[in-house]
Amino acid sequence: MDNHTNTVIIGGGIAGCATAYFLGKKGIPSIIVENEGIASGASGYSAGGLNPLVGHGIPGPLGPLAMYSYEKHLSIWPELEQETGINFDGRIIDLLRIGLFDSDIEQLSGTLNTFNDIDHPNFKAELLEPQDVISQYPLISSNVKSAVLATGNAACDSYKLTLAFANAAEKLGALFKSDEVIGLNTKAEKVIGVKTRNGTIHCDSVVIAMGPWSLNASKWIGMHIPVTPLKGQIIRLKYPLIQQYPDVEVPSLPEASIHPKLDGLIWCGATKMEELDEPFSSKAPTDRARDTIMDKIVQIIPSLINSELILQTVCFRPVTEDWLPILGSVPHLENCYLATGGGEKGVMLSSAIGEAIADLIGTGVTSVPIGNASVDRIPVSTGNTA
Numbered sequence: 001m002d003n004h005t006n007t008v009i010i011g012g013g014i015a016g017c018a019t020a021y022f023l024g025k026k027g028i029p030s031i032i033v034e035n036e037g038i039a040s041g042a043s044g045y046s047a048g049g050l051n052p053l054v055g056h057g058i059p060g061p062l063g064p065l066a067m068y069s070y071e072k073h074l075s076i077w078p079e080l081e082q083e084t085g086i087n088f089d090g091r092i093i094d095l096l097r098i099g100l101f102d103s104d105i106e107q108l109s110g111t112l113n114t115f116n117d118i119d120h121p122n123f124k125a126e127l128l129e130p131q132d133v134i135s136q137y138p139l140i141s142s143n144v145k146s147a148v149l150a151t152g153n154a155a156c157d158s159y160k161l162t163l164a165f166a167n168a169a170e171k172l173g174a175l176f177k178s179d180e181v182i183g184l185n186t187k188a189e190k191v192i193g194v195k196t197r198n199g200t201i202h203c204d205s206v207v208i209a210m211g212p213w214s215l216n217a218s219k220w221i222g223m224h225i226p227v228t229p230l231k232g233q234i235i236r237l238k239y240p241l242i243q244q245y246p247d248v249e250v251p252s253l254p255e256a257s258i259h260p261k262l263d264g265l266i267w268c269g270a271t272k273m274e275e276l277d278e279p280f281s282s283k284a285p286t287d288r289a290r291d292t293i294m295d296k297i298v299q300i301i302p303s304l305i306n307s308e309l310i311l312q313t314v315c316f317r318p319v320t321e322d323w324l325p326i327l328g329s330v331p332h333l334e335n336c337y338l339a340t341g342g343g344e345k346g347v348m349l350s351s352a353i354g355e356a357i358a359d360l361i362g363t364g365v366t367s368v369p370i371g372n373a374s375v376d377r378i379p380v381s382t383g384n385t386a
């Protein structure tokens with residue numbers, strides 16, 4: 001492999017692969033260095049939901065970026081599927097939000113307003129009476145007090161979407177290297193090379209897209225990268241009787257959304273438990289997470305007690321304190337870019353992240369509404385960089 005490229009991207013998750021894709025569209029060559037395998041982190045195990053209307057910072061500072069990225073996904077997905085032949089199950093979905101307890105009712109009216117008030121053709125919601133819910137979805141708990149059926153969120157198989165970005169990038173000239181990055185070579189406030197276990201790749205720019213491992217790059221760039229891992233677990237069940245149901249959730253039963261997927265399984269979760277007894281690197285699923293999810297979902301659909309557990313997965317979200325990603329070039333290393341901190345929305349945000357970073361590398365400016373997600377908000381400290 002040539003040991004020089006325009007851009008080295010560290011990390012083959014969805015942020016890194018989307019960046020390689022958008023760079024490729026501009027004719028800018030890149031090498032993705034990934035030490036565990038493409039989409040081996042959260043990008044390969046997420047719930048694959050694209051919900052731009054709700055979440056930390058929405059409405060608020062993340063709102064415009066979330067909506068931009070949602071729309072960007074929908075506009076590029078057909079081409080991406082056609083170019084790669086990878087079907088990543090991209091689609092618009094329905095969400096059934098159910099009120100089982102009095103405390104849910106106010107939340108449901110909020111959902112109704114959120115989906116109906118936005119001036120966007122994809123989104124709308126309707127209120128369902130309990131008898132409507134039971135007649136349309138007979139396996140839902142008979143304790144249902146009210147429900148909202150909301151349409152407009154998107155969903156995908158994030159593992160396959162990441163592979164599609166990678167594959168399309170490769171067709172546009174990107175290269176992949178299985179290796180671990182261990183440092184950067186810098187000269188006169190510029191990165192000139194990326195040090196891996198097996199050598200150095202010389203480059204004109206570098207993108208740190210290391211997801212929850214981004215903190216490890218702090219010492220390379222002399223700046224604390226405030227990204228921490230938040231563990232999440234999902235159980236995948238076999239239960240064909242609700243395969244045609246929309247996504248189902250109850251406001252007062254968080255971490256237990258029910259997602260019927262096109263792979264024929266029902267994905268349930270995801271937990272956001274801080275398992276302090278578990279090291280960050282542990283990908284071992286826990287009984288506690290499984291039982292927590294099961295206890296909640298059988299309150300929503302009691303017959304799920306008869307489902308078969310097929311798989312339980314673990315992954316780590318790259319989270320920042322303000323729940324905004326960190327995007328842009330490092331102030332004192334201008335050809336070094338951060339593309340991290342997608343948090344619990346990193347799949348949805350990946351198109352915006354990839355396009356913004358590619359724009360900045362290509363021309364120094366971007367029209368992607370990065371706003372408060374800019375790296376400029378992070379204090380540069382040369383002290384504690386770990």
Ligand SMILES: Cc1cc2nc3c(=O)[nH]c(=O)nc-3n(C[C@H](O)[C@H](O)[C@H](O)COP(=O)(O)OP(=O)(O)OC[C@H]3O[C@@H](n4cnc5c(N)ncnc54)[C@H](O)[C@@H]3O)c2cc1C
Binds near residue numbers: 044049181270345
């Ligand atoms: C349970 C769960 C459910 C989720 N559901 C959703 C959802 O529904 N919708 C949504 O939008 N988001 C969701 N997310 C969040 C989303 O999955 C993440 O934000 C996103 O995948 C992060 O992508 P990334 O590329 O930044 O990081 P990652 O996917 O973690 O990729 C980082 C990569 O960098 C590599 N790497 C790290 N250090 C090095 C090094 N030194 N050298 C080489 N390679 C290195 C790692 O091996 C890894 O492959 C969920 C997350 C979890 C955990």
